[in-house]
Amino acid sequence: MTAVRFWNRRRREAGLGYLMLVPSLLVFSVFVFYPFLRNFYLGFFRTPPFPGLPQRYVGFDQYREILTSSAFSNSMRVTIVFALLTVPTGIILGLVLAMLANQQLRGIGWYRTIFSSTVATSVAVASVIFGTLLNPQVGLLPWLGISTTPSILENPKYALLAVAVTTIWQNLGLSFIVMSSGLQAIPDEIIEASEVDGAGPVPRFLRVTLPLLSPTVFFAVVVGSIVAFQSFGQIDLLTQGGPLQKTNVLTYAIYTALRGEQNEGKAAVLSVALFLVTLVLTIAQMRILERRVHYGD
Amino acid sequence: MARVVLDHVTKRFGDVTAVDDLCLEVEDREFLVLLGPSGCGKSTALRMIAGLESLTDGRIAIGDRVVNDVEPKDRDIAMVFQSYALYPHMSVARNIEFPLRSRKVPEDERTPLVQEAARALGLTDLLDRKPAQLSGGQRQRVALARAIVRRPAAFLMDEPLSNLDAKLRVQTRAELIELQRRLDATVIYVTHDQVEAMTMGHRIAIMNDGVLQQVGPPQDVYERPANLFVARFIGAPPMNTIQGSVVVEGGETLLATPGGRIAVPDAFGAAARRSSTGEIVVGVRPEHLEVDPSGPIEARVAVIESLGHERHVVCRIGDEPLVIVRQAADEPRPAEGSSVRLRAEVEGIHLFDAVTGVRLEAPA
Amino acid sequence: MATEVSRGITVSEADRRAAQRRAVRRRIGNVARYTLLTVLAVIVLFPIYITIVNSLLTPSQIAARPPVLFPTDPAWGAYADAWNQGSMSRYLVNSVIVTTLIVAGQIVTATLAAYAFAFLEFPLKRTLFIVFLATLMVPFEVTIITNLTTVVNLGWYNTYAGLAVPFLATGFGAFLLRQAFLGVPGDLRDAAALDGYGHLRFMVRVAVPLARPAMAALAVFSFLGAWNQYLWPLIVTKDARYRTLQIGLRQLRATSIDQVNVTFAGVVIAALPLLILLVIFQKQLVRGLTAGAVKG
Incomplete structure (x- = not known):
């Protein structure tokens, strides 16, 4: 093969490569x-109070104002508590x-199917189910002897907990x-x-199973935290951020700023904050947890 | 140390019988090899002794104790797995120490035991490493160290050499034998490799399809295989087997084969008469055949395989499957495709029932 | 007293009693295990069960105390109401269309990109790959402000295009498929080249079929992501013509406040497609869900 033909082929290959990346890159860029x-x-x-008026450049003022506001620190706190609960x-x-x-038990397949079943529920499905069941009129809690005045979802003490329980239930199938699959990856x-x-069940779990499962747990912690920080649907369907902002997580605050207050500038600052928080959280978890994780050979 | 007894042990998985009515006694300090092709039930038998598999029927005793209902950890055995099953997140020292820690041996007693086991297997310099940082042979030795550290009543080994390369396998084989002699340990060793079985075991127990075929010292099993399966499974190259019959003509007993008739002692007639249908299979090991122009059997040379110190003359007798003749390298080499005559040593001729495969012998 | 088992092996009375005790303990252990498993299964299933039961009751039956736990006279009317007046049929169709567009689009774009990263050589390949991975660090929630503007400016507000186009590429999918393609033996590419296969034919006939498990995993992963989307369809649709199931459910609940049974029927309708797929594709589903949990 002559050098010219070789280089032509190289160029064709490169061209094809870029061509294949174009669709993805286009979507990613836009x-x-x-x-x-x-x-x-x-x-x-700063977004003007009425549409049509010009936007005003305010430098870092808006960042400073929003990120030091008590509403923002409340949202941060709620988001973190929500992640810690779920x-x-x-x-x-x-x-x-x-x-x-x-375990090897007869009929265990049925239990496995049941335990994975909640992956078939979406956030919306789970939230509507729990929202209705927690409703004081039609729900079952009063019958179970749990007081619902004020209703759980309107009670500043329990609203976030109720949202968390809904979320845990909805994610249980996935977690299971x-x-x-992590357990099954451990060689028999x-x-x-x-x-x-000679290891009994408890030492076996602590000294053998758990260390070998640590990559899976690590993965679940990192991905689970990211997902928790981005939770939105259950808040929108169950509490709309209330009562008293007790469930106003960061994502819901962005949504309210954008759709409710029509304040793009504020929504943008909150988005930047959400991105940075997620980034820091992920990096921190990688740094701290990964050292304790055992990866096999 | 202790003996291990399997008493009419059966294991069924659903419709499949993995081990069928196995009776076997492993003596104290014996090195017993369970040999058979893959899927013959040998690993299942071993796992039942370890307590990792329950018995469908029968009993297993270790020492003087029936252990059917005893947890693996209370059976006083140690096991070496095919994949070594080292704990990947623990150092070599921790791996070796694990059985002691699990049994709550105090720390000041553990350390010297670990040191001793590590020394016995040449691991002293590797104690801080993780399994991933070791070679295959080193991992194998860690698995052995972990097994010996507790001085159990019996060692169970499931194909422990099969993940090593050929050269290392030969070396480790010798080391394992030495270790067993030094520890005076009872070892039950599962393998599909008949060379390992022949070289390592005091006795070999050969299994096929879940059924025990024969138990005995390697030389006995080699010289007097109990049936066609054992005859063909033990020995490399394997025993030649061809259809034949015993005829008596003019007062002379002759063994008729597709390649010609061989004069044999009268006892062969008595042996052949024990065959269930009269049909017999004649077996001769390659080293008991020779190329001899005056030999009684006619054959054609198909291929010659030269191994350096010896050669295998692969012949065809009639339409029968190939027959291998083992020749020293200094014997005259026949040409491929030529016709030759073969002679069999009478002492090396085995007769088997063509239907049941059972070895036929003249009544004593 | 001792019993002869085999030559010289005896079972002492004590051993025998110990064995009996162990057998009893094992049986108790099994009963405990099944009890625990069953209790947990009931807890996990209860919300789904009560949803199905309530969808078959009348609103007054639902409000009855003690609650009706077994519908003796199931009423199916709530399903008809949710399906017709509640527009669940429309929402279902919309969800199927949008999800199909997204899954198909992601598979095509990810396959192309992954193939380029795995089999082709070109300048800046590493950098571009990092760009792909960088998209994983950007949560979708932080892009909605401008994406909404973009979609409105493109005239895609309240359309299928607006719902689907922003999701037609996936960095995760490209990464997953690239790993699968790297597992295709290089000899195969050489052999195919000798047989006159160009890259496109090799991709379609050899690489893609060999990467089928990863493809299936990606399909499941994209499907679940697209099907369960909530925030974006909420802000980019305004009426039943384009609303997806998840947003439709929100709407249904708001409009059927006095008819809880209709809400419950809507929930069942919304959950059923995934439940059916879960039963059929359990293996692929598990692989898709755990595709991210690769070691290292």
């Missing part, structure tokens, strides 16, 4: 990178179910599936070896 970067820019402009509980419950269903021979080596 709907990911451009809107993402534009948030930072929008944050410098993520560890969800993972532990998923792990418990997975351990129980990982992820934990089960290693568990058998620990059985022969």
